[in-house]
Amino acid sequence: MNFKYTAIALTLMGTLTACGGSGSDDSSTPDPVVPETGFSFAATEMVTNLTNDVIVAGYADLAAQGDALLLATQALVNSTSQADLTAAQEAWKAARKPWEQGESHIFGPVDSLSIDPHLDSWPLNTTDLQTQLDNNTGFDAETIKSWNDDVQGFHTMEYLLFGDGVADNNKSISDLTTAEREYVIALAEVFRDYAKQLDDAWQISHNPQDANALPYADLLTSPGSDNNTVYSSELAVIEELINGMIGIVDEVGNGKIADPFGDSLANADTSKVESQYSWNSLTDFADNIQGVRNVYHGEFTGSADKQGIIDFVAAADSTLSVRISSEIDDAILKIQAIAGNDDMPFRQAILDEAGRTRVEIAVTALTTLQTSLESDVIPLLSEWNPQ
Numbered sequence: 475m476n477f478k479y480t481a482i483a484l485t486l487m488g489t490l491t492a493c494g495g496s497g498s499d500d501s502s503t504p505d506p507v508v509p510e511t512g513f514s515f516a517a518t519e520m521v522t523n524l525t526n527d528v529i530v531a532g533y534a535d536l537a538a539q540g541d542a543l544l545l546a547t548q549a550l551v552n553s554t555s556q557a558d559l560t561a562a563q564e565a566w567k568a569a570r571k572p573w574e575q576g577e578s579h580i581f582g583p584v585d586s587l588s589i590d591p592h593l594d595s596w597p598l599n600t601t602d603l604q605t606q607l608d609n610n611t612g613f614d615a616e617t618i619k620s621w622n623d624d625v626q627g628f629h630t631m632e633y634l635l636f637g638d639g640v641a642d643n644n645k646s647i648s649d650l651t652t653a654e655r656e657y658v659i660a661l662a663e664v665f666r667d668y669a670k671q672l673d674d675a676w677q678i679s680h681n682p683q684d685a686n687a688l689p690y691a692d693l694l695t696s697p698g699s700d701n702n703t704v705y706s707s708e709l710a711v712i713e714e715l716i717n718g719m720i721g722i723v724d725e726v727g728n729g730k731i732a733d734p735f736g737d738s739l740a741n742a743d744t745s746k747v748e749s750q751y752s753w754n755s756l757t758d759f760a761d762n763i764q765g766v767r768n769v770y771h772g773e774f775t776g777s778a779d780k781q782g783i784i785d786f787v788a789a790a791d792s793t794l795s796v797r798i799s800s801e802i803d804d805a806i807l808k809i810q811a812i813a814g815n816d817d818m819p820f821r822q823a824i825l826d827e828a829g830r831t832r833v834e835i836a837v838t839a840l841t842t843l844q845t846s847l848e849s850d851v852i853p854l855l856s857e858w859n860p861q
Contacts, residue, residue: 515858517711518708520785521708522695527777528768546565550647563635574757574762579765582693584672595626595629606621614660615660618660723844723847725762735830735833739825742830750819755821756810763805770798784799802843
């Protein structure tokens with residue numbers, strides 16, 4: 475802010491200077507006022523909202539989708555209806571959505587209870603999967619839980635429901651064997667159980683082995699309390715949330731997309747494409763960044779406005795807060811645009827020259843977003859004056 479001194483003010487200043495000439499006393503000079511640096515923001519409402527209305531709500535949705543997926547697969551047991559298989563495929567995709575969006579906050583119970591590898595191990599071990607199909611009948615959930623993670627979870631169900639995904643993602647109900655039906659139903663039951671365990675960890679107890687363990691949601695919303703050994707302050711919680719956003723942006727751009735893309739068309743490797751059997755890869759990637767958007771804005775798209783990380787950033791720099799929002803939306807659009815005008819799946823796009831150009835544009839958008847979060851948002855943590 476600039477000040478313009480008026481003639482009256484200048485006269486007054488001169489008078490004060492003259493009066494002070496003979497009566498000054500250095501010992502009475504007040505200490506200089508040191509201006510406060512950084513920015514202020516009251517974070518409690520934001521942390522509470524993100525915990526309850528984004529994270530907990532997302533895992534509750536995942537648990538509900540787990541119930542629906544089990545019902546949809548159970549309908550396949552003796553079915554000859556293609557519509558039943560399509561319904562089970564759609565139930566798989568519906569369960570996939572909250573899981574992928576939740577990867578923007580993949581900390582806490584999803585890690586400590588090993589829920590992530592139980593549900594989403596990749597790549598799938600198709601050799602061992604076939605061995606299980608060949609050597610077992612009457613699959614049951616408890617037995618499957620004792621098997622390796624690479625023959626259970628999302629991608630095992632995906633392979634059984636959609637086929638190998640090489641030529642298409644439209645498996646015929648007539649190609650679904652009895653063993654495959656029994657296996658996928660048991661897998662869906664395992665999935666339902668783990669999804670509920672994760673939901674309970676956030677809402678009931680984060681450690682099933684400790685009767686006194688708090689819900690993980692309470693740990694986020696009461697940092698610094700006597701019985702909270704995980705988060706010492708709201709600063710620690712906000713840092714966890716921002717790093718979660720950075721982590722999934724990095725994984726999508728530099729892992730999920732870059733690994734199968736390779737450094738040339740000749741080195742592209744479709745075997746590394748996640749969700750290749752269902753051709754759901756681009757939806758997965760977009761949902762990953764949609765999860766970042768949920769945390770940043772503090773609500774799911776279409777829901778009433780609530781506080782999110784955007785409000786924390788805006789308290790420091792309103793221009794930056796808008797730019798980050800735009801970069802998130804741009805990354806989602808660029809990922810979706812990889813499909814092109816002919817709705818090309820990711821596994822085909824990385825083998826197509828025009829598709830590879832679209833992939834590179836999406837990766838650039840993700841890199842821009844990641845750099846902004848790391849270089850412009852993370853430093854705000856050290857400038858914040860908690861209220």
